[in-house]
Amino acid sequence: MSRTVSSVDAGQTFLELHHQLHRIVDRAMASVGLSLGRAKVLIRLDSHGPMNQATLAGLLGFAPRSVTETVDGLERDGLVTRTEDPHDRRARIVALTASGRDALEAAMTVRNKTMDDIFGVLSPAERAQLVSLLNTVRTNLAQGEIDCDH
Amino acid sequence: MSRTVSSVDAGQTFLELHHQLHRIVDRAMASVGLSLGRAKVLIRLDSHGPMNQATLAGLLGFAPRSVTETVDGLERDGLVTRTEDPHDRRARIVALTASGRDALEAAMTVRNKTMDDIFGVLSPAERAQLVSLLNTVRTNLAQGEIDCDH
DNA sequence: AAATAATGATGAGGTACCTCACAATGAGGA
DNA sequence: TCCTCATTGTGAGGTACCTCATCATTATTT
Numbered sequence: 001m002s003r004t005v006s007s008v009d010a011g012q013t014f015l016e017l018h019h020q021l022h023r024i025v026d027r028a029m030a031s032v033g034l035s036l037g038r039a040k041v042l043i044r045l046d047s048h049g050p051m052n053q054a055t056l057a058g059l060l061g062f063a064p065r066s067v068t069e070t071v072d073g074l075e076r077d078g079l080v081t082r083t084e085d086p087h088d089r090r091a092r093i094v095a096l097t098a099s100g101r102d103a104l105e106a107a108m109t110v111r112n113k114t115m116d117d118i119f120g121v122l123s124p125a126e127r128a129q130l131v132s133l134l135n136t137v138r139t140n141l142a143q144g145e146i147d148c149d150h
Numbered sequence: 151m152s153r154t155v156s157s158v159d160a161g162q163t164f165l166e167l168h169h170q171l172h173r174i175v176d177r178a179m180a181s182v183g184l185s186l187g188r189a190k191v192l193i194r195l196d197s198h199g200p201m202n203q204a205t206l207a208g209l210l211g212f213a214p215r216s217v218t219e220t221v222d223g224l225e226r227d228g229l230v231t232r233t234e235d236p237h238d239r240r241a242r243i244v245a246l247t248a249s250g251r252d253a254l255e256a257a258m259t260v261r262n263k264t265m266d267d268i269f270g271v272l273s274p275a276e277r278a279q280l281v282s283l284l285n286t287v288r289t290n291l292a293q294g295e296i297d298c299d300h
Numbered sequence: 301a302a303a304t305a306a307t308g309a310t311g312a313g314g315t316a317c318c319t320c321a322c323a324a325t326g327a328g329g330a
Numbered sequence: 331t332c333c334t335c336a337t338t339g340t341g342a343g344g345t346a347c348c349t350c351a352t353c354a355t356t357a358t359t360t
Contacts, residue, residue, distance in 0.1 A: 005277040007269035008262055011175070013281045015186075017288045018168050019211060023318085024291070025161070026345090036165075037346055054308055061169055066347055068310060073345080090308040090355045112158055119157035121290040126283055127155040133272065133280045134163045140271040141170050173348085176315090187316050204338060216317055218340060223315080240325045240338040 021118060028114040032106040033077075039111065041070050042096065042104040045080065050095035052085060079103050171268060178264040182256040183227075189261065191220050192246065192254040195230065200245035202235060229253050 022036070029035050034042075044059050045051070051059075057067045071094055074080040079100035085091035096104070119127060172186070179185050184192075194209050195201070201209075207217045221244055224230040229250035235241035246254070269277060 004274050005281050007265040007277065010269040010272070010277045010281055011171075011261075011265040013284045013288070014168070014171070016211075017284050017291075018164070019317090020288065020291050021161075021164070026318085035345065052308070061166075062346095063348060064307095064309070065311090065349080070346080085308095088308075088356070090353095092309070111161075115157040115161040118287060118291060119160040121286055122157075122160070122283065124154050126286075127157065127160045129279065130283045131155050131160055131163045133276055133283075134167050136271055136276075137268060138163070138167045138170065141167075141174070141268060169347095176348085185315065202338075212316095213318060214339070215319080215341090220316075235338095238326070238338080242339070 024118065025111065025114050028110050029107060032103065032110050034103055034107045037070050038074055038079075039104070039107045041067070041074060041094075042079065042100055042107070045094060045096045046101065046104055050093050052088075052091040052093050054091070056094060074100070174268065175261065175264050178260050179257060182253065182260050184253055184257045187220050188224055188229075189254070189257045191217070191224060191244075192229065192250055192257070195244060195246045196251065196254055200243050202238075202241040202243055204241070206244060224250070 026036055029039060040060055041056065044056060048059065053067045053071060054064060056062075056071075057064045060067070062070075071080060071082065075082055079097060080094050081097055082092045082094055085093050119130075122130065176186055179189060190210055191206065194206060198209065203217045203221060204214060206212075206221075207214045210217065212220075221230060221232065225232055229247060230244050231247055232242045232244055235243050269280075272280065
């Protein structure tokens with residue numbers, strides 16, 4: 001019965017799911033006073049240690065400008081600090097504060113729970129399959145960068 | 151070798167892919183003077199005919215306020231019109247214009263091509279599998295609505 | 301050393317979503 | 331009829347991203 005699945009169908013489904021998923025996860029994060037974007041930054045800072053914003057942008061795949069903005073918010077809320085880099089007077093080093101670490105921990109708990117609520121319907125084997133498929137797509141994306149519109 | 155795939159892994163991969171995918175698709179759409187959000191509205195209007203914004207919001211899964219904003223933009227660019235509903239003086243009926251239909255057609259072409267570039271790496275069978283998995287998740291999401299934080 | 305290029309961060313401005321509050325209208329009941 | 335309640339659309343304000351232009355600094359070339 002199920003007709004061949006076009007790429008557009010796949011994209012459509014992917015995007016629709018994202019719309020719902022994002023809303024749910026974001027709302028969950030908000031209950032801990034954070035958001036997805038902010039959590040992403042905290043996670044990187046936690047696992048890689050303090051770094052300047054350009055590095056952060058590279059790791060996150062964000063535009064540098066977006067990092068400035070997100071860090072602005074985090075700094076305002078006291079979750080990170082920005083200090084001068086002694087070796088490069090342009091750069092500003094972002095570091096987690098104690099309460100930033102606390103917030104991150106709370107956020108991770110909520111995020112884990114939410115993701116479990118969402119992807120828990122799938123069996124471990126199905127999850128593995130899903131991740132494998134998504135990674136295939138992602139790898140191809142990274143390589144080709146698509147936009148060959150010359 | 152590959153350890154069990156947690157729900158968080160799945161979510162992580164999903165979100166990371168989305169970040170890239172969205173950027174690419176959006177950029178592609180921009181080349182035709184549209185955007186993903188705007189295209190979504192045009193698609194609905196094309197397939198369901200003119201309708202008020204509340205209905206549109208329902209179909210799209212958007213907040214009503216978001217529809218107002220998107221339609222504002224489309225109207226400004228002459229792609230849709232807003233007319234009064236003779237049966238309900240609160241409502242405003244949104245309809246495609248001729249140039250809206252043209253824009254949609256161009257957008258669909260670009261979108262199809264882009265999605266092919268992205269999901270074309272997968273075999274039809276893999277795409278079917280992917281869509282099936284995503285739909286499983288989505289269905290579950292729609293049912294439970296998750297946020298049982300009472 | 302001087303000129304040029306690359307890089308780090310940010311200002312300005314844009315789109316796509318969201319929530320919450322509210323005016324106007326519509327619909328159903330006392 | 332009048333009262334209440336639901337619904338439509340929008341103002342106000344917020345977050346997360348983006349691009350492009352710009353300034354200060356560092357690195358590279360000549």
